[in-house]
Amino acid sequence: MSGLRHNSYYDKKLAQSPALVRARRPYLFKNIFTGLALIGVTASIYTYTLMAVGQDDFEDVKVPDVPVQPAQPAKK
Amino acid sequence: MALPADLAARSALSRVCAQCSVSFRRQAGARLPSGLFQASQRQQRSVHSRCPPPRVSVDSNALSLTRSEAAVGSKTAPVSVTKRLSSGFAFGSSAPAPTETEKKRVLEADDLFHSFTNSPIPEIRKRAAFMRQYARCNHADHQPHGNLAPAHVDFECPDCGIPVSCSKEHWADGYEKHLEICDTLRQINEDDHDLRSGRFFPEFEYAGPQIDEALINMTNWDTFLYTRSFSAIDDDRSMRQATRLLTYPVTIASVIHELSPYDLKSGGRLTPEGLKSFSALRYTLHPPKNGSGMDIKGLRFEPPPVRLFILGARAESSLPRDVWVQLAHVFPDSRIHLIFIGPESMANRDNEFPLPPRTASNPFGAIVEDRVWPTMKISTIVDYYHTLHKTGHFYPYDPYFDCFVMFHPGLGHPASSHEWVETLPMLLETKAPIIVTGYTQEDMERDVAWVNKTAHGEFDMLLEPGENRFRSLRWDLNDLDPQDISAGNWGVWAFRGKRYETTRKDSE
Numbered sequence: 001m002s003g004l005r006h007n008s009y010y011d012k013k014l015a016q017s018p019a020l021v022r023a024r025r026p027y028l029f030k031n032i033f034t035g036l037a038l039i040g041v042t043a044s045i046y047t048y049t050l051m052a053v054g055q056d057d058f059e060d061v062k063v064p065d066v067p068v069q070p071a072q073p074a075k076k
Numbered sequence: 077m078a079l080p081a082d083l084a085a086r087s088a089l090s091r092v093c094a095q096c097s098v099s100f101r102r103q104a105g106a107r108l109p110s111g112l113f114q115a116s117q118r119q120q121r122s123v124h125s126r127c128p129p130p131r132v133s134v135d136s137n138a139l140s141l142t143r144s145e146a147a148v149g150s151k152t153a154p155v156s157v158t159k160r161l162s163s164g165f166a167f168g169s170s171a172p173a174p175t176e177t178e179k180k181r182v183l184e185a186d187d188l189f190h191s192f193t194n195s196p197i198p199e200i201r202k203r204a205a206f207m208r209q210y211a212r213c214n215h216a217d218h219q220p221h222g223n224l225a226p227a228h229v230d231f232e233c234p235d236c237g238i239p240v241s242c243s244k245e246h247w248a249d250g251y252e253k254h255l256e257i258c259d260t261l262r263q264i265n266e267d268d269h270d271l272r273s274g275r276f277f278p279e280f281e282y283a284g285p286q287i288d289e290a291l292i293n294m295t296n297w298d299t300f301l302y303t304r305s306f307s308a309i310d311d312d313r314s315m316r317q318a319t320r321l322l323t324y325p326v327t328i329a330s331v332i333h334e335l336s337p338y339d340l341k342s343g344g345r346l347t348p349e350g351l352k353s354f355s356a357l358r359y360t361l362h363p364p365k366n367g368s369g370m371d372i373k374g375l376r377f378e379p380p381p382v383r384l385f386i387l388g389a390r391a392e393s394s395l396p397r398d399v400w401v402q403l404a405h406v407f408p409d410s411r412i413h414l415i416f417i418g419p420e421s422m423a424n425r426d427n428e429f430p431l432p433p434r435t436a437s438n439p440f441g442a443i444v445e446d447r448v449w450p451t452m453k454i455s456t457i458v459d460y461y462h463t464l465h466k467t468g469h470f471y472p473y474d475p476y477f478d479c480f481v482m483f484h485p486g487l488g489h490p491a492s493s494h495e496w497v498e499t500l501p502m503l504l505e506t507k508a509p510i511i512v513t514g515y516t517q518e519d520m521e522r523d524v525a526w527v528n529k530t531a532h533g534e535f536d537m538l539l540e541p542g543e544n545r546f547r548s549l550r551w552d553l554n555d556l557d558p559q560d561i562s563a564g565n566w567g568v569w570a571f572r573g574k575r576y577e578t579t580r581k582d583s584e
Contacts, residue, residue, distance in 0.1 A: 008307040019308035023298035 183273035188266040191237040197272045204232075204239060207555050213242035214559055215250055229558060236261035240558045260561055263316075264553045270313055279309045279318035282398050286405050294330050294337045296545055304405070316550035323565045324392045325403040326546040328384065328481055331511050331570060333406060334358045337545055350538030353509040353572055356476045357382065361410045381411035381453065383470070385480045387461050387499070389416035392483050394424040397448050404452040416456040417464065431458060440464060460495075465502040473506035480510040483565065484519070487512070488526030500531055504573030509538055511570045515562035517543075524569060534574055541569035 009020040016024075024031075182196060190196060192204035208228055217224040227242035236258045241247035247254065283306045286292065293299040297319055301309060309315050330336055332354055338346045346354075360382055368376040386392060393416040404412055422428065422443075434441045446453040457464065464470065470478075480503055486492040487500075503510055514520025524541050548564035 009302065017308045018310040019298060020302065023302040026295050026299065 181274040183269055183275075185270075185273075185275070188269040188273065189237060189262065190265070190269055191232055191234075192239065192265065193232055195269065197269060199272065200268060203555060207239050207558060211239070211556050211558055213240075213246055214557070215241060215246040217246070218242070233258060233261070237265045238553070238558050254559075257559065257561055260551050261553065261558070264551050264561070267313060267316055267550055268553075271317065277314075277317065278307065279314040280321075282306065282322075282402055283405070286408055288408070292333070292335055292406060294333065294335055294545070297549065300326065300546070304402075312549075316548075319546070320548045320550040320564060321395060321399050322402065323544075323546055323548040324395060324483065325400055325406075327513060327544055327565045327568055328479075328511065329403055329406040330544075330546050331539060331568065332357050332361065332479060332509075334362050338539055345540040345542050347537055347540065349536040349572065350509075350570060353475060353538050353570075357479055357509065360476050361407050363409055365409075378411070380477060381413040381451075382407075383413045383415060383478045385461070385470075385478065386414060386416045386418075387480060387482050387503075388418040388485045389421040389456075389483070390418065390423055392416070393418075393421045393456055397445070397454070400454065401449045401452060404449045408451070411451045412453070414452070414454045415470075416454070417459065417461045419458060419460060421456050422458050425456075439467070439469065460499070462498045462502055465499075473508050475508050478506065478508040480506075480508055482510065482512045484513055484515050485523065486519070488522035488524075489519070493526055497530065500527070501534075504531055504534055507573045507575055509570055509572045511539070511568065513544060513565040514567045514569075515564070516566050519562070520567035520569065527571060535571045536574050537569070537571050539568065539570035541567060544568040 009017050009023075011017060190200075192200055192207070195201050195204070208230060211229045212218065213227050213229050216222055218226045229239040229242055231241045231244050231247050232239045233241075233247060233254065238261050240254060240261075241250065283301075283304045286304060290303060290305070293303040297315065309318055331338065336346075336354070338344055338350075340346050340348065340351060360379060363379065366376050368374045368378075400414060403414075422431070428443060431441045432438060432443060438444075440457045440459055443456040444453065445455075448454050485496065487496050512520075512523060514523055520541055527535065544565050544567055547566045551561045551563050554560040554562070
C-alpha cells in the first residue's frame with residue numbers, strides 16, 4: 001500500500017520527481033558503491049569460474065579411434 | 077477534510093509572513109501576541125459549520141494597530157493589546173467575503189516579485205507602509221554617535237523590493253552589507269506574494285497515519301516527508317511554505333523519537349546524559365505491542381499520556397491542528413497530551429474567548445481540545461508556568477512521561493529574560509528534559525549563554541546547540557528591522573536539571 005501511495009514521487013513516464021531525487025541524495029553514493037561492489041563480486045566469481053573451467057583439456061576422457069557402431073537391432 | 081486543512085494552513089501561513097514574532101518582541105521590548113497563525117482554527121471551524129469563513133485578508137490593519145502600540149511601548153499591557161487586536165480583526169471581518177478557494181488566482185508563478193510598496197496585494201502594501209512608519213535606517217550615521225537624527229526607512233532596494241534604507245545614498249553606502257542578505261530578502265518577498273497569489277496549495281495536505289511496517293527516516297526534510305508518505309513537494313518554494321508550519325511538531329519528534337537523527341557518535345550532538353533522558357521518554361513513547369483490541373479480550377491497562385509542556389507558547393498554540401496531529405502520527409503507539417502554557421498562548425485564537433471559568437475541576441481555566449485525534453489531547457492555559465508550578469497542579473513530574481519544549485523563548489534576550497528568571501530553577505527542579513529552539517544562531521547562543529550564567533553547574537546539556545535538521549526552510553522578515561532575518565526553529569538544543577548521584581564514584 002505504502003508503495004502505491006508514493007506514486008506522486010514519479011511522473012507519468014516513471015521518472016523520479018525532484019522530491020524523490022532529493023530524498024535519495026544522502027544515499028546516492030553509498031548505493032552506487034554497494035552496487036559496484038556487488039557487481040564486482042558477481043563478475044569476479046563468474047570470470048573465475050570461466051577461467052577454471054577453460055583450463056580443463058579433457059585429457060581424462062578416452063576418445064576411441066573408430067566410432068562405435070550402434071548395435072543393430074535384431075531382425076524378426 | 078482536505079478543504080478546511082488547506083484553508084487553515086493557508087491563512088496560518090499568511091500570518092507567518094505578515095508578522096514575525098521574534099522581530100516584534102525584539103523591537104517592541106515586550107512579549108506581545110505575535111499574530112501568527114491567526115484564524116486558522118476559526119477558519120477550520122467555520123468551514124465545518126458551513127458558514128462563510130471570515131475574511132482574513134484585512135487583518136494586517138489589526139496587526140499594524142497592535143504593532144504600533146507595541147512600538148509606542150505598551151509594555152505592561154499585553155492583554156489589552158490582545159483585546160484590541162481582536163476588535164480590529166472583528167471590524168475587518170464584518171464585510172462578507174468569498175472563501176479563499178473561490179478567490180481567483182491573482183499572481184502567476186513567474187510573477188511573484190513585486191516591490192512591497194507597489195505590490196498588487198493590498199496587505200503587502202500595508203505592510204510596506206508599516207515598515208516605512210516604524211523601521212529605522214541602520215546606517216552608521218543614525219547610530220547614537222553618528223551625526224544624523226534617526227530616520228525611518230524610505231528607500232526600497234530595487235533588487236529585493238523591501239524598504240531597507242532612509243535614502244538611496246545610505247543604501248548605496250551599505251550596499252556590500254545589504255548584498256549579503258539581498259537574495260534572501262528577495263526570496264522572502266516572493267514567498268509572501270506566493271502565499272497571497274491565490275494558487276492552490278497542495279503542500280498543505282498532510283499525510284495520514286503511519287503504518288507499523290514503515291519506519292520514518294529523520295535524516296532531513298526530504299527523507300522525512302517521503303517516508304511519512306506525504307505527497308511529493310517538488311518545488312523549493314512549496315517546501316519552504318510547508319516546512320514553516322511542520323517545523324514545530326517535527327522538531328520535537330526529531331529529538332525524542334527513537335529514530336532520532338541525533339546520536340552519540342562524534343558530531344551527533346547527543347550527550348550521554350541526553351541519551352539517558354530521552355531513552356526514558358522513548359520507553360513510554362514506543363511501548364511494545366500489548367495485544368490490545370476493541371473487544372473485551374483486548375482490554376489492557378493504558379499508561380498515562382506523555383505530557384509535552386510547551387512553555388511560552390505563542391504562534392505554535394494557534395497552529396492548525398492537522399499540523400500538531402502529525403506528532404501523533406509519528407508516535408502512533410502512545411498517547412500525547414500537549415499543554416500550551418504562557419500568557420500569550422491564546423494569541424490569535426480570538427474566537428475561543430472568553431476563556432472557560434476557573435472552577436475547582438479546571439482551576440486555571442484551561443481550554444481542552446480532546447477530540448483532536450484519538451491519541452492526542454491539547455490543553456491551553458493562559459498563565460505563567462511558574463504560577464502553575466508553585467501550585468503543584470502538574471505534580472509529580474516524571475522523566476518517563478514529561479518533557480518541556482520552548483520554541484524561541486528568548487531566554488537571553490534582554491527584553492524577555494527577566495520573565496524566565498523565576499521559571500528556570502523550577503524547570504531544572506523537575507529533572508525533565510527541556511528542548512529549546514532559537515530563531516538564529518545568535519539568538520540560540522545567547523540563550524545558551526544565559527542558562528550557563530544563571531544556572532551554572534546546575535544543569536546537564538542533553539543535546540549540544542546546533543542547527544536544527546528540521547528548521548523552517550523559509551526565512552522571515554522582521555518588519556521593524558528589515559535587515560534582521562530569521563528562520564523558525566533555526567537551532568535546537570536541550571538541557572535538564574542535574575541529577576546528583578547518591579554516591580560519588582571518585583571519592584574512594
